[in-house]
Amino acid sequence: MLDKLFKPKSIAVVGASTNKEKIGNIILRNIISTFSGKIYPVNNKSDNVEGYKSYKSLKDINETVDLAIVAVPRDSVPDVIQDAIDSGTGAAIIITSGFKETDQHGAELEEKIKSMASGSGLRFLGPNTIGIITPSFNGTFAFSDNIKGGAALVAQSGGLGVYMLNWAQKTRTGISYFVSLGNQTDIKESDIFEFLANDVETKAIFSYLEGVSDGDAFLNTVPEVTKKKPLIFLKGGTGKSGTAAIKTHTGSVAGSVDIFKAAVRACGGIFVESLEDMLNIAKLVSSSESVSRDILVITNSGGHGVLTSDAIESYNLNEIEIPDRIKENLKKVLPDQSVPRNPLDLSGDADSERYKGAIELTKDLDCTKLVIVQSLPMVSCTDVARAMIRYRGKSLVGVTMGLDEDAASRILESAYIPAFKFPEDAVKAIKYMTDRMEPVRKIRIPQPVSEAWKIVSGKSYIRDFEALKIMELYGIKTPRYGIAMDAETAQKVADDIGYPVVMKISGDEPLHKTEMNGVYLNVERDMVKDVFNRLNYKRVLIEEQLNGAEIFIGGIKDPVFGHTVVAGIGGIYVEVLKRLAYALSPVSEEEAEYLLNESNISKIITARKRNYDKNSIIRAISNVSRMIVDLNISQLDINPLIVNETGAYAVDVRMII
Amino acid sequence: MLDKLFKPKSIAVVGASTNKEKIGNIILRNIISTFSGKIYPVNNKSDNVEGYKSYKSLKDINETVDLAIVAVPRDSVPDVIQDAIDSGTGAAIIITSGFKETDQHGAELEEKIKSMASGSGLRFLGPNTIGIITPSFNGTFAFSDNIKGGAALVAQSGGLGVYMLNWAQKTRTGISYFVSLGNQTDIKESDIFEFLANDVETKAIFSYLEGVSDGDAFLNTVPEVTKKKPLIFLKGGTGKSGTAAIKTHTGSVAGSVDIFKAAVRACGGIFVESLEDMLNIAKLVSSSESVSRDILVITNSGGHGVLTSDAIESYNLNEIEIPDRIKENLKKVLPDQSVPRNPLDLSGDADSERYKGAIELTKDLDCTKLVIVQSLPMVSCTDVARAMIRYRGKSLVGVTMGLDEDAASRILESAYIPAFKFPEDAVKAIKYMTDRMEPVRKIRIPQPVSEAWKIVSGKSYIRDFEALKIMELYGIKTPRYGIAMDAETAQKVADDIGYPVVMKISGDEPLHKTEMNGVYLNVERDMVKDVFNRLNYKRVLIEEQLNGAEIFIGGIKDPVFGHTVVAGIGGIYVEVLKRLAYALSPVSEEEAEYLLNESNISKIITARKRNYDKNSIIRAISNVSRMIVDLNISQLDINPLIVNETGAYAVDVRMII
Incomplete structure (x- = not known):
């Protein structure tokens, strides 16, 4: 096209x-x-x-x-x-x-x-574009002496585009296509991604975006692209003032970065935090080495080993245990007093033969071998690089440090083995590559539960007791509840529910109940009428009081990516912690589980030997993700969803269509 | 010496x-x-x-x-x-x-x-050292062609030491002394710091430590050093496996990284997260430019402006508002359609004259001017670097990106203007430099309250009701409370306190009360005896039930740095969030306030229009910091400290001497 x-x-x-x-x-x-x-x-x-x-x-x-x-x-x-x-x-x-x-x-x-x-x-x-570069011509006003290769560069900003070109040139990263997107008035990022996905020269796509012009196209196209090749996203405008800077820059509207991240994750893309991270990933994707989360560190500097271990742990990767059989063999390679363990410290007097011995003995281990060399009088980076290239394809990653590091990088890279200058960068790049999720196409076909549809149709705000009804219709438990317009009825409703109960004002519009002193907990039988009168509100919602952990599940309709589910620790902590996790509708159970881990919900339901019903939360997230699409909900807050051993209960629900 | x-x-x-x-x-x-x-x-x-x-x-x-x-x-x-x-x-x-x-x-x-x-x-x-390098000799087995200058390098690891030397050589950073610490059997890091503090050649000290051999010497020496010159710390062994790697490497014991950070902060040092961060700070300290948290970004690439804005926001620095008077003048320099604002986008067709005009007009603004140049056909990095050096001393920081970036860096650095290759790195380095605290010497002279001393002397575990008494003696409020050994007394004690009350088992040893189902909340008058019998424990503590936010304040005695206060959001969230803030005893009110901000306590006491008593928490932290020294407490957990509008109350206290 x-x-x-x-x-x-x-x-x-x-x-x-x-x-x-x-x-x-x-x-x-x-x-x-x-x-x-x-x-x-x-x-x-x-x-x-x-x-x-x-x-x-x-x-x-x-x-x-x-x-x-x-x-x-x-x-x-x-x-x-x-x-x-x-x-x-x-x-x-x-x-x-x-x-x-x-x-x-x-x-x-x-x-x-x-x-x-x-x-x-x-x-x-x-x-407002600086143009394109293809294997056949330079149609930009930038100078480019880039070598040809497999990296496609797509940038919304011209300046960053030129930066990426310069960087490719300096690092001898060959490029296939370069595209400066400009204002995307007609041709959009998804069109470009689609073309590049099918281009045989392009091995990986590196993009800088400030906003996404067409969320639906993005969600349809990107999963198809990432099935074929890595697609890396750096997003500008992640902060408030960055967003303001974008408006004067390309006129595009930057959506929430959290939702953008969720979209990239679901589509199987790689979201990076900075330019440097993107450049580091480029080293891995343009190499012949496949990397896994299991890492063996081989080094001649204990200090670098320590820092690398720290990085592996902080990125949740795994340092392998060296099998005993190989430990025995390694003892023959290491100096007398050294203990073979991971990180494998070859010691400061290691020469390239010792490196070669260590790599030879561990080459068939099913893990990434991160080979770090600090040039010392006994060994230079180039010595070790030459030893490494014989083992190409054995999941090797090099880190070369010292005055000849550039020459050593060149030796490694010409053999398609990635070479880094900092161990932390290598570890971070491995994390990015191995954190990718299977791409999923988000297909949203509203199939509303008809009874729920009846409740919402024609309304903008759904009253709390009706929202609770909708929860039930979508398979989410609620506490026993009822409403009362007078004290006598309140007593009767509460008696039916059983004590203690919670009583709260129930409006026809969204209310800040807590801040209005409109919520009473621990209400016992003899207090019901008194509390009703104190609330002094036309309608009162009375609920069974439940114990358990407070969870937050929300739903929003993002202007770019549409319906999105949000989850986190609930109650007041939603505002305090601001640690929420996002996933686009519909949310699979695997993704729901990811949300629980990201947002610390997993921890709160297992802390202090709690055995709260995790699956009920996963089901609730999945049901909410369907519900917000079915009923075209623009804002949903379930806060709290109380979870305990018996399940998860939507206790307070605020719903805006 | x-x-x-x-x-x-x-x-x-x-x-x-x-x-x-x-x-x-x-x-x-x-x-x-x-x-x-x-x-x-x-x-x-x-x-x-x-x-x-x-x-x-x-x-x-x-x-x-x-x-x-x-x-x-x-x-x-x-x-x-x-x-x-x-x-x-x-x-x-x-x-x-x-x-x-x-x-x-x-x-x-x-x-x-x-x-x-x-x-x-x-x-x-x-x-186990590789030796030292001084201005007069190279006493190591590493090769070194380093130029002389103001950076002192101190490394516990030999390999990292050599790395730092190589790096200094490559970046033309002149060094005064290089010291590989080794096992520190006799001469220790503090001895070295003290020497370097008084050395006139040394302008800043860069150190890599895995453990601190003598905490007291550290706390005495480092504040004196940092009053004279910047002292930067990179610590290895921040993770669990990193710690294990250290043991085989230098035999030193790595303490908690959180407490190390607290010590560095109190002593006025700079704690960095990675090697790269340390190298970036070196650019600032070896320059003539002073930097502040207020930043003006000048760029010819809108995309770089956006990313830089994002970084400034994420590091809590401040983008200044350009004064109207200067905006008017800038309009004459900028192209017709451009709006003068921060980040100041000079546009992709800017030449060095436009840069010069912008710098000239803003040179007297009291802020850091972060000048970013992406080399484009209309401007090269060296053009802009030459324009910048006329404004040396005007708080300039350069970021040069493009094929001639190295040449441009050299022009800037030879004029003592710092030059970076990534805007994010420049922003992060500014953050590190401006986050330093005034150095404080932690002087700990136990002056126990005699009544409290009587309670603790000779004991290892202090029973909960006695611990509450100690709180009172140290000026920390408690709820009304009493103990009972039988149901009749329980009723009487609870009547005196007023309802509802909390009843919990009270042991002679530390207990996991919640996990033992040993805590009842919301106990009303008619339930007291029943609850007492259900608890079925020899002694029961009965407390007034308070409402408010749950805070955690703890105290520990670190083997290296001694008594340390820990604070965070309380209750079960201590285990769930793991977001605790640390400060060494004694804790000043300023430091206590820092702890509140670091640990999100500030947010939880103000969320939803709460107006909880912040000063009472600050006083409690300060009092706890004295108490743990006075009574030589090895472990103290106040969880929760309940804070509301009327003050902060220690509700549950666990104290081990």
Whole structure:
């Protein structure tokens, strides 16, 4: 579909200036120096640019151009797009900036070109992009001497895109495609991911996004991509002020980073925290070595061994136990007084033979071998690198430290063995690679329980006792409960429930019950009427008082990714801890379990020998994830869901449609 | 005191082999190539080593040697030490390994040399060290071409020490002293810190420690050091398996990393999480620029601006608001459509003149100016670096990204302006530098309240009702309480207290009351006798039932750093959240407030418009910190301390002396 963009046979550069400092001129020169197809400068002032015959307009060219790269002032862009449509141009890259990221006039211009292109057959990238680089041409105004290879780079920000190119060049990471997304007015990140997923040159995709333009497309496309190759996401705008900076930068709206993370996780992608993390993962994906969570550390520096152990533990990876049989053999390689254990400290006087011996003896162990070498008078990094490359394919990862570390990295990398400069970076990259989940496509087909649908239809706020009813309809337990509009009825309802009870005000709108002193716990028989009168509210909800741990389960409808479930420790701790875990609807049981671990719920239901019903929470999360889609709920708070040995009970529910 | 070690006039190398691959030979050659004083090889096999006359023993040398560097097999070390003592040698460095870090025989040898040297006048570094480097000689077996400068490097691990040397060389960071601590049998980290604090060449001290050998010396020395210069700590062995790795590595016992952090904080040091963090701080401390928490970001890449904003927010630093007056002026520098705001995006077509204009206009703002440049066709990193150096001293920090970043770093660093390669690293380094606390010396003079002393003396476990009494004696409120040995008394005690009450078993030994079903809440008048009988325990503690937030305050006696206070959210959450904050006794009110913020206590007492008595918790922490010293308490758990609008009440106390 994007073949005219990525594999054109002819390229026109519109706005190809004769001034060598202008972007249009730089792009033309980049095209000339890389592209072997037909090249058409378009320039309304000159007949010849950089030795090529120049045309006044796309319409003057006597063939249909596959790709037009547009670098004209913003107010001229609509005319150029009209020319492109009229002349049947296949695709366009609009380099020009000054659109919705800038001001109202720019936003209007952007809408205009969008509606012009819509249905015309013309697809375009941008505006506000620095362009693309393919194996056949450099269609950007950045210089690039990148070598060809398997890494595709996709960046929403031009500056970061150039950064990624520079980095690839410095680290000799070969690239397949580079795409600066720009404002994504027509072609969006998912279109690009889809193309790259099917491209045979591309082995892994590295992306920097600030916002996602189309959540549904993302959720449909990304799982298909990650089944084929690793897809790594760095997101800008994770903080409040970062979000503000984005608005002036690409005009896109950044959603919640937690929900973005949940989407990436469900789709089988890798979410990284920083540029450095992304660069470190690149080392692993461009290598021939497969890594697992089980790690054996081999080092000639005890201190590095200690720090590496710390990192392995803090990332929840596993240091393997060396089998006794291999320990015995290792004793022959190690100095007399050394104990063979993990981390395997070869000692500061180790030479490359000792390294080789240790690798030889452990090469068939089913684990990642993290080989760390600190260059010392007895050994250099390059010695060890040369010893390592014979064992390529044995899950080796190198960490080279010392003055010859660059030379050693080069030896390793040319043999497709990853090489790091800090052990912590290597461990973190392994964690990222092995934390990936199986990609899941989130398919949401509302199938509301009809009785629940009747309760919610036509309403925006669902009253608490009705919300409790909906919980029951969706298989979530509730405490025994009833409502009362007068003290006599309250006494009767409470007697039926049994004591003690909880009594709380029940409004027709959302209320902050606790802050309004609208909740009484531990109400005994002789207190019911008194409490009813003290509450002094038209309707009172009376519930069986339950003991157990307080859990929070919520649901929201994210503007980008749609219905999302949130879980955490409940009660007041929701606001205090701010440690919530997110998953997109529908939530599988495996994902629900992940939420319990992420949010510490697992710990609170097992602490102090508690044996609270974990499966009931998992079922509740799964049911909530269906319910919010079925009933199109925009906000749901179950706080608390009380869980004990007998199950999980929704005690207080706030529901907004 | 350590002048013979650090500033010797003569050096003997004992074990100076003629074999160029042996450590003793490498050390001798290193000494020869760097030292201008007298050099004496000691070697029992040869008369001449590396062109120097060789001696059979230290005693054969016809002058008193200042420093002996010892590299002989471990079993020969005691003899050499005896020779050194006999001949009046000033100091020794014992390079040899194989002591307590290895096996029992090694530990015995180490004890032997320790007791030999004790009181003899001979001070020694090591064993199991790679040696020291001073401005006058290289007394290690590592190669070093380091330039001279202000960074002192102190490493417990030899491998990490060499790593730090290599790194200093690569980054052109000049060093004053390098010390490999080894097993610290005689000379300890605090001795070294003290020497370096008073050394005029040393501007900052970078240390890697696995354990602290003498906590008292640390707490006495480090605050004096940090008043004079920055002292940075990286600790190995922060995880469980890292701790295990240490034991085989240097034989030292790693204490709790949380308590180590608390000690560093109180002493005004900087605790870093990783090697990379330490290296980044080095850039700041070796520069002329002072940095503050208020940051202005200037960039030519919106994407980098977004990521930097995210980092500033996540590290709790502050993005300044640009004053309106300056905004007006900036409009003249920026392109037409750009809005002057922080981060200041100069746009991708910015040249160095635009950078210069922006820096000129903001140079007098009282904030850190973080100048980020992504090399683009319109600007290179070196252009911007040259523009920046005119503004040296204006709190500039550079981040250079692109193919000429190294050249640009060099331009900046030669002007003493720090230069980073990732904006996140720059922000993190600023955070470390500005998070330092005023150093405090922890002076602990027990002055027990005599009535409390009477209760505890001679006991190991203090019964709960007595512990409550001690709380009162130390100014910490308790709920009304009493004890009962029979149901009748229980009723009477509860009547006096008022209802509802809490009833719990009260043992003569520590009990897990909750897990033993030994606690009843909400006990009303008609239930007291029944509950007493159900508890079925010889003694029952009856307490007024209080409402409020549950806080945990604990006290422990750390084997290295002594009495320490721990605080966090209480109840079962202590085990669930594991988010506790630590401070060494005595705890000032400022530090107590820090604990409240670190542990989320601040949030729980203000959530949902709560207005709980914060000062009462601060006082309780401060009082506990005195109490545990006064009474030499080895373990104290106040869980919960219930806090509400009226104060903080110790409800359940477990105290072990």
